[in-house]
Amino acid sequence: MVFKHAQSRGLRRRTFLRGGVGFASAIALAKLTGCQPAATGETAGDGTGNASGEPVKLGLIAAITGASALSGESIKRGLEVAIDEINANGGVMGDRPIELVIRDDESTPAKGVAAARELIEREQVAAIFGGLDSPVSLAMLPVIHELETPYMGVWAAATGITRNDFEPNYAFRVSANDNIVDSFLTRYAQQEKGASKVGLVLINNPWGESNQKGFEEWAPKYGLEIVGIEKFNDGDTDISSQLSRLQSGGAEALLLVANAAPGAQMMKSLDRLSWDVPVISHWGISGGRFPELAGEETAKKVTFVQTYSFFGEQSPVGEKVLAALQEKYGLSGPEEILAPVGTANAYDAMNLMALALDTAESLEGPTLREAFYNLPTYEGLIKTYEQPFTPDNHDALDEDDYILVQWDGDQIVPLDA
DSSP: OHHHHHHHHHHHHHSSOOBSSOHHHHHHHHHHTTOOOOOSOOOOTTSOTTOOSOOEEEEEEEOOSSTTHHHHHHHHHHHHHHHHHHHHTTOBTTTBOEEEEEEEOTTOHHHHHHHHHHHHHTSOOSOEEOOSOHHHHHHHHHHHHHTTOOEEESSOOOHHHHSOSOSSOOEEESSOOHHHHHHHHHHHHHHTSOOSEEEEEEESSHHHHHHHHHHHHHTGGGTOEEEEEEEEOTTOOOOHHHHHHHHHTTOSEEEEEOOHHHHHHHHHHHHHHTOOOOEEEOGGGGGSOHHHHHOHHHHTTEEEEESOOSSSSOOHHHHHHHHHHHHHHTOSSGGGSSSHHHHHHHHHHHHHHHHHHHHHTSOOHHHHHHHGGGOOOEEOSSOEESSOOBTTBOBSOOGGGOEEEEEETTEEEETTO
8 A cells, every 4th residue: 555655646746647768769869879979078058157157067977878878868968958057047156157077988887987087086076977877886986985076876776876885975866776666666566466476587787786685675575475586698688598487486577677678688588488477677678779679569568667757747847847958959849858767867966966066165075975965955857855865865766756657659658547
């Protein structure tokens, strides 16, 4: 019953949610995978607006090229729209415009680590925003903490990014947290699918490991038995043997953690086995061409998690952001917004960062870090944030901010739409 209550609150907040990576976005993805590396630095937006002081530099380290290029572009757009607004309203810390300096990590941890050190030491950014890939964000944490510079995650969901062993902790996040997602999905499997036995199908990297820990923590609390834990790699095209073991073990539902391309291969393997079993997934399958790769009929069998959609009735903030995205990037409608959760999370994260800069009145890392605990209430895109961060909680979103969705053709729709 608790689950249904939390879900209904999310659905009421959006009234009618219909969104995601549409066909137009799939076309855009194909174009983006061949795009050129990002500029080494740029001032976001149309200029500095009414802010005339010395710019405040903020960094973005994300996958701008390669298979995850869509995610990097979606994050960049969310940050840029927020920066346009902030600079037009006078900037931060009095009259200082925000300048966004971008580095492409190419989904490679070593490149992310090098970029973090270079942005902090040479470009002297006050804080860094992260991208899609949890392995990259986890790898950057030692540099972030050595150089005492706040990090803001906007997509990567690994639990250890914010719940780390560093003291003091400089990692904050406006996105999903694996441990919270794992509770959300496990509860759904038990309460809505009536499963008592589940199988885990996990991508073989730190993100998969992060979710394995979460599922193992939450499954017994919801009376679920994990009958098998199977892993596969990005390039694997046949996962039939792993799935067969889970089927033999009596799995009544599968919990999937993978990005779009490997997730589609898993679903194609499931089809080959003719095994009709509920598949409940983390949100990695929403960051690429999952319906195209898996096939539309197969894709719609998966239930997965999101944080926001630009379709349907919008709040005043949602209407403002949607209009800005359409005007700035020449979009005809929400169906052309790339990977909406990346844009939405980034928009709110940048506004919270601006409030932290105003609160701190300083670019010193330790002072800026402390300011995140004392932010004023912010009416954002995803929700109204009231004390989004505390010393014990560096994740601004929680289970009440998640919704369950499924593919319908090339769009993502609420589960009960």
